[in-house]
Structure formats: C-alpha cells, structure tokens
Amino acid sequence: MTSSRFDVAVVGAGPGGLAAAEAAVGAGARVALVDGAGQPGGQYWRHPAGDLDAVADLHHGLKTFRAQVRAVDAATTFFGHQVWTIEKVAAGFVVRAVVAGTEVEIAATSLVLAPGAYDRQLPFPGWDLPGVYTAGGAQALLKGNQVLAGRRVVVGGTGPFLLPVASGLAARGAKVAGVFEANSPLGWVRRLPAVLPVAGKLTEGAGYTAALARHRVPYRSRHAIVAAHGTDRVTAVTVARLDRDWRIVAGSQQRVECDAVAVGWGFTPQLELPLAVGCATRVDVDGSVVVQVDEAQRSSVPGVYVAGEACGVGGAALATVEGAVAGRAAAAVATGRAAGAGAVPRRLVGQRNRLRAFASAMHRTHPVRDGWRDWLTDETLVCRCEEVSAGRLREATDELGATDARSAKLLSRAGMGWCQGRVCGYATSCLVAAWSGRPFEPGAAAERPVAVPIPLGLLSQHPGT
Amino acid sequence: MTESSFTFDDRRVGFTAGQTVGAALIGAGIRSWRTTRVEGRPRGVFCGIGVCFDCLITIDGVPNQRACLIAAQPGMAVRTQEGGGRDQLAV
Numbered sequence: 001m002t003s004s005r006f007d008v009a010v011v012g013a014g015p016g017g018l019a020a021a022e023a024a025v026g027a028g029a030r031v032a033l034v035d036g037a038g039q040p041g042g043q044y045w046r047h048p049a050g051d052l053d054a055v056a057d058l059h060h061g062l063k064t065f066r067a068q069v070r071a072v073d074a075a076t077t078f079f080g081h082q083v084w085t086i087e088k089v090a091a092g093f094v095v096r097a098v099v100a101g102t103e104v105e106i107a108a109t110s111l112v113l114a115p116g117a118y119d120r121q122l123p124f125p126g127w128d129l130p131g132v133y134t135a136g137g138a139q140a141l142l143k144g145n146q147v148l149a150g151r152r153v154v155v156g157g158t159g160p161f162l163l164p165v166a167s168g169l170a171a172r173g174a175k176v177a178g179v180f181e182a183n184s185p186l187g188w189v190r191r192l193p194a195v196l197p198v199a200g201k202l203t204e205g206a207g208y209t210a211a212l213a214r215h216r217v218p219y220r221s222r223h224a225i226v227a228a229h230g231t232d233r234v235t236a237v238t239v240a241r242l243d244r245d246w247r248i249v250a251g252s253q254q255r256v257e258c259d260a261v262a263v264g265w266g267f268t269p270q271l272e273l274p275l276a277v278g279c280a281t282r283v284d285v286d287g288s289v290v291v292q293v294d295e296a297q298r299s300s301v302p303g304v305y306v307a308g309e310a311c312g313v314g315g316a317a318l319a320t321v322e323g324a325v326a327g328r329a330a331a332a333v334a335t336g337r338a339a340g341a342g343a344v345p346r347r348l349v350g351q352r353n354r355l356r357a358f359a360s361a362m363h364r365t366h367p368v369r370d371g372w373r374d375w376l377t378d379e380t381l382v383c384r385c386e387e388v389s390a391g392r393l394r395e396a397t398d399e400l401g402a403t404d405a406r407s408a409k410l411l412s413r414a415g416m417g418w419c420q421g422r423v424c425g426y427a428t429s430c431l432v433a434a435w436s437g438r439p440f441e442p443g444a445a446a447e448r449p450v451a452v453p454i455p456l457g458l459l460s461q462h463p464g465t
Numbered sequence: 466m467t468e469s470s471f472t473f474d475d476r477r478v479g480f481t482a483g484q485t486v487g488a489a490l491i492g493a494g495i496r497s498w499r500t501t502r503v504e505g506r507p508r509g510v511f512c513g514i515g516v517c518f519d520c521l522i523t524i525d526g527v528p529n530q531r532a533c534l535i536a537a538q539p540g541m542a543v544r545t546q547e548g549g550g551r552d553q554l555a556v
Contacts, residue, residue, distance in 0.1 A: 036515070038536070043514060048481075048483045048484070049482065049483030049536070050483065051483065118512060118514060118516045119512065128506065128508070130496035130497035130507050130508060130509040131496050131509075132511070133510060133511060133512075133513060134511060134512045134513065134517075136512065136513065136514060137510060137511060137512045137513025137514065137533075138513070139513075140513040140514050140533070141488050141491060141510070141513055144485070144488070145483075145484045145485060145488030145489075145492070146481070146484075147484070147488045147489075147491050147492040149491070232496075232497065232507050233496045233497065233507070384508075384511070384517065384519060385517075385518060385519075386503075387501055387502070387503040387504055387506075417518070418517075418518035418521070419516060419517050419518045422516050422517065423511075423512070423516065423517045
C-alpha cells in the first residue's frame with residue numbers, strides 16, 4: 001500500500017520528531033509523522049494510551065508536548081507503523097513500515113529521522129534474572145502502564161537518568177532500597193560553566209534530589225550493583241564501593257534484598273534507519289556511534305536531516321531544539337521555498353550550543369570505566385539472546401584468535417540473536433578490544449538492514465533488497 | 466478505569482485499558498513467561514521498549530511476540546513460551 005506523496009516524512013514522534021513535524025508544518029510543508037507506538041510522546045513523554053493526565057506528575061515539559069501534539073494535527077500521522085527500512089529513490093525517499101504484517105510505503109521528498117535511543121547495558125552476574133530491568137524499562141512500566149517494577153527496588157548504573165527513575169518509583173509507592181551511581185557527581189562541580197547556563201536542568205535535578213530525600217532513598221556515589229542473586233527471580237543484589245577505575249574495593253560488598261533492579265549506563269542511539277540511508281557517522285564523547293550533522297541538522301545524505309539522540313545523546317530539551325532546526329530545513333528543501341532555508345535562527349543555535357555543552361559535561365561526568373570487566377565471572381552471560389557467557393566470548397579471542405568484534409561474533413554467536421546485538425553490542429566490543437589488545441570498535445554491531453521484525457513473505461517482495 | 470482480563474496459562478490476569486501484556490503480567494506478580502532455548506532459564510521483561518526481545522511470549526497460538534509492545538486485549542489466550550516457541554516443528 002502506498003500513501004500519497006509528502007514533502008517531509010518525520011520518523012519518530014518523541015521530542016525531536018514532534019518538534020521537527022511542528023516546524024515543518026509551520027513552514028507550509030505537507031508532513032507525514034511516523035512512529036511505531038500507538039500515540040505520540042516517544043520514551044520521554046510515554047504515557048498510558050490516551051491518558052496523559054494519569055502520569056502528569058511524573059513528567060516534565062508537558063506544555064511543550066501538548067503544544068507539539070496540537071501543531072502536528074495538521075500532519076498526516078502514521079502511528080503503530082514500525083519502520084523497517086528506508087529506500088533512496090530518484091524523487092526522494094520511500095519509508096517502508098509494517099502494520100500487522102502488511103507493508104505501508106510512505107513517499108517523501110525529504111526526511112527527518114528522530115529514532116531516539118535505548119539504555120546502554122553492561123553485563124554483570126545475574127543480570128539475566130527476571131526482575132532485573134533496564135532503567136528505561138522500569139520507567140516504561142511506570143509511565144506507560146502505571147505498573148511498579150517491584151515493591152522493593154534497587155536502582156544503579158551511571159547518569160542523571162537514574163534520578164527520575166528512582167523518584168518516580170518512590171512517588172508511586174515502591175520502596176527504593178538505594179540509588180547506586182558508579183561515578184562521582186562532583187564531576188558536575190568541575191564543569192559548572194557548562195551546567196549553569198542550562199537553568200532548567202539544575203531545577204529538574206534539584207527536584208529529583210529533594211524527592212529522593214523526602215522518600216528517604218539512600219544515594220551512594222562510587223557504588224555499583226555488581227551482582228544479582230536468586231534462582232528463578234531476583235531476590236537480592238550485591239552492591240560494592242568502586243575505585244577510580246570501577247574495580248571493586250575489597251571488603252566493601254554488601255547484600256541488599258530486593259524484588260526488582262533497574263540498571264542503566266547511559267544510552268545507545270538507534271541508528272538502523274540513518275545507516276540504512278547511508279548517513280555518515282562519528283563517535284561521540286560517550287563512545288556512542290552517532291550521525292554526523294551540520295548546523296542545519298543535515299546528514300551526509302542530501303535530503304536527510306537527523307535530530308535528537310541519534311546525533312548525540314543529550315536529552316529531550318536538546319532533541320526539541322534539533323528537531324525544530326531539522327524540520328524547518330527539511331521543509332525548505334522539499335518545498336523549494338528558499339526563505340530562510342540557509343540560516344538557522346540564532347535563538348535555536350544558542351539553545352543548541354548550551355544544551356550540547358551540557359550533554360558533553362554529562363558524558364564526561366558519567367563515563368563507563370574499564371573496571372566493570374572484573375565484575376564478570378566466566379559464567380556471566382554477555383549475550384542474553386544466544387546465551388553466550390563471558391567465558392565463551394573469551395575463548396573466541398584467546399583460543400580461536402578473534403581480534404575484532406565481528407569475528408568474535410561469528411565464532412561465539414554473541415550479538416547474533418533476536419536483538420541483533422542491541423543489548424550486548426557495546427559490552428562485546430569493549431571485551432573483545434580488551435582481551436585481544438586491539439582498539440575498541442564502537443560501531444561493530446550498529447548496522448542492521450532490517451530494523452524491526454518483518455514477515456519473510458514481505459522481504460521476498462523486495463528482490464533488490 | 467475499566468478492568469478487563471486475559472488468560473495466562475489458564476490463569477486469569479486483569480489489566481486496565483492500554484496496558485501491554487507484559488505490564489499486566491508484572492502487575493499480577495508474574496515475572497517470567499519464557500524459557501531460553503539453550504539452558505531453559507526463565508525470562509520476562511528486560512528493556513520494556515521492544516529492543517531486547519527477552520519478553521517473547523505466545524499469544525493466541527502465535528509465538529515470539531514481544532509482551533512489552535502488544536496491548537492486552539480482553540479474552541487473549543497468553544501462554545508461556547518454551548525455547549523458540551515452535552517445538553511442534555521440531556524434527
């Protein structure tokens with residue numbers, strides 16, 4: 001099924017995509033807005049179907065969200081459409097989405113891609129036990145479903161995202177047994193010039209800190225969840241103090257009883273679609289592969305603009321600014337109206353610069369340090385899908401001679417399962433680099449020609465792909 | 466809010482409109498509904514947003530569906546998924 005032709009197709013209806021669609025509509029373009037979810041919001045403004053009010057207290061920036069949703073009323077929306085690939089054609093692009101096993105083609109002259117990101121994970125003993133969630137997973141259960149991940153929850157990893165996750169759980173009645181931040185928040189103090197101009201972030205951070213104090217949630221920096229325990233579900237974790245390189249300080253281990261765990265170590269951008277259209281990438285401060293964009297959010301592929309986490313993890317406020325820039329530029333090239341196409345409004349440039357400086361300070365304050373590798377035992381699963389243990393991955397490098405992430409994958413099957421390395425890709429690349437003594441390859445697992453599961457019959461209709 | 470229900474391995478699980486199958490199961494205190502293909506280990510939701518495929522489940526006879534993405538519907542027959550979920554095809 002082919003839809004009518006659009007000037008701009010925006011893929012992703014989170015903060016970045018919504019801002020892009022709003023800007024493109026405002027510039028007079030015919031806009032298609034496509035998202036796999038049933039409603040707008042993305043991960044950031046996730047809410048129960050049709051009921052934002054139910055979780056309004058867990059959200060920030062809802063005024064922006066509501067205004068965006070009103071504005072995109074003038075766009076043609078394709079919710080519940082999971083985009084599996086994008087094709088470059090003579091007249092622009094064809095976005096290929098699946099709905100209940102059937103393909104829908106959306107043709108457009110230019111594109112804005114705002115695919116977002118998901119939690120970056122590090123393996124640790126017991127992380128495959130039911131009851132261990134990604135921080136974003138616990139958040140999605142809460143914000144999207146009003147379900148608590150557990151009654152007694154331990155939150156850990158690194159980065160400011162741990163704070164809203166913990167305070168949201170506490171606000172809805174969970175006992176949060178502790179927030180364990182592997183880095184030291186003192187890093188922020190050293191980077192005040194990047195923090196102070198972004199007043200909203202400071203207020204938000206202070207709000208979470210106050211909420212945690214109110215609920216008497218212990219916050220420990222330089223600590224991490226280093227093991228989860230239980231037979232069929234998690235019943236406790238081991239928490240330990242870390243040294244500067246994240247090695248466990250001997251004798252500091254403590255057992256904390258819990259029925260759920262939420263962990264996250266920053267974010268990994270979703271790059272399937274930008275890579276499918278051939279966008280050039282770079283490596284960001286946090287070690288993530290991201291799309292390279294210019295002042296107007298233009299990628300290396302003419303007609304393709306990228307906004308939000310895919311061009312550098314930086315949060316919803318930055319995504320909103322980037323989306324506004326991208327939507328405006330994409331509309332200008334598609335409609336041929338040159339007015340202002342070359343110049344990005346100075347107000348947006350200033351906001352983007354400040355928010356990017358903040359993001360950079362965040363990445364430098366909350367890096368992943370090498371010591372986590374020592375938390376693993378030979379039995380610890382690295383690849384959850386194919387059940388590949390650290391011991392088997394090590395065999396691939398030490399005995400079978402793999403010297404890069406790709407050959408380690410072929411020899412061990414790490415990253416070959418259902419998730420296609422989305423979860424273990426980062427850790428596998430880190431481990432293979434360390435064990436083989438070769439450089440870390442951040443993008444080793446990023447390319448996935450089929451972005452979402454599709455029926456084989458559908459693939460067979462595309463002999464050229 | 467309206468409360469409806471589906472069955473999970475013949476047990477009744479309630480949900481509110483718009484909840485996913487995975488969220489409804491967790492809300493009912495159920496943490497796992499799949500066994501892994503190699504070691505037969507229990508799995509449930511991990512990423513919660515459709516990325517990790519840990520929460521695969523059999524719904525109305527169709528295996529390998531992501532419980533964290535599928536909206537619960539009244540009367541669904543939801544079952545634990547063993548291994549790849551297609552044991553009937555084994556040779």
